Amino acid sequence: MVLDPGHGGSDSGAISGTGQFEKTYTLKVAKLTAQKLRRLGTKVVLTRTSDHFVSLAKRPQIANQLKADAFISFHFDSSGEQNDASGFTTYYYQRQKDTTFAKTINRNLDRLPLPNKGIRYGNFQVLRDNQRPAILLEMGYINTTKDFKRIKSAKYRDQIATQVVKGLQQYFDQN
Incomplete structure (x- = not known):
């Protein structure tokens, strides 16, 4: 299992209305998810374990x-305007390889307190160059005050990690 905390180092990712960086929260969620998976005996590799830059090409290469x-x-x-959007989205690239994976994980995220925007096609390099079942999760809008209140909450990050782990268990039980 490879978990990819988006952004890192010189790439801050999106920025909240209060100046907080996306890279900080992606790392927290990925580490928490890894911790929960390892407790179940899953071998987990993170594309980064600290605040450093990893190229977009390197991330899927690790999984491959x-x-x-x-x-x-x-x-x-x-979103383009602050407080303009809310919710989370699950992205996939290759219908054959990724759709069942995306649907299974997304269904488990229904329990989260933000609106589920469903699964969507996403032409992202980390998905496009990945030969493994791969998804990209956008887990709330960092520049929306209501969503960011959740994102910075340890409880919400724990809910994400818990539901992702449950989704992975279901996915691997089915396949």
Whole structure:
């Protein structure tokens, strides 16, 4: 299993209305998810474990080289206008390889306190170059005050990690 905390180092990702960086929260969610998976005996590799830059090309390469069972890239969305959007979205690239994975994880995220915007096609390099089942999760809008209140909450990050783990268990039980 490869978990990808989006952004890092010189790439801050999106920025909240209070100047907080997306990269900080993607790392927290990925580490928490990894911790929960490891407790279940799952071998987990993170594309980064600290605040450093990892290229977009390197992230799927890690999953491909390890022949990972799956790849999840964690992100927090941003809209053009502050407080303009809310919710989370699950992205996939290759219908054949990724759709069942995306649907299974997304269904488990229904329990989260933000609106579920469903699954969507996303032409992102970390998905496009990935030979493994791969999804990218946008887990709320960092520049929306209501969503950011959740994102900075340890409880919400724990809910994300818990539901992702449950989704992974269901996915691997089915496949």
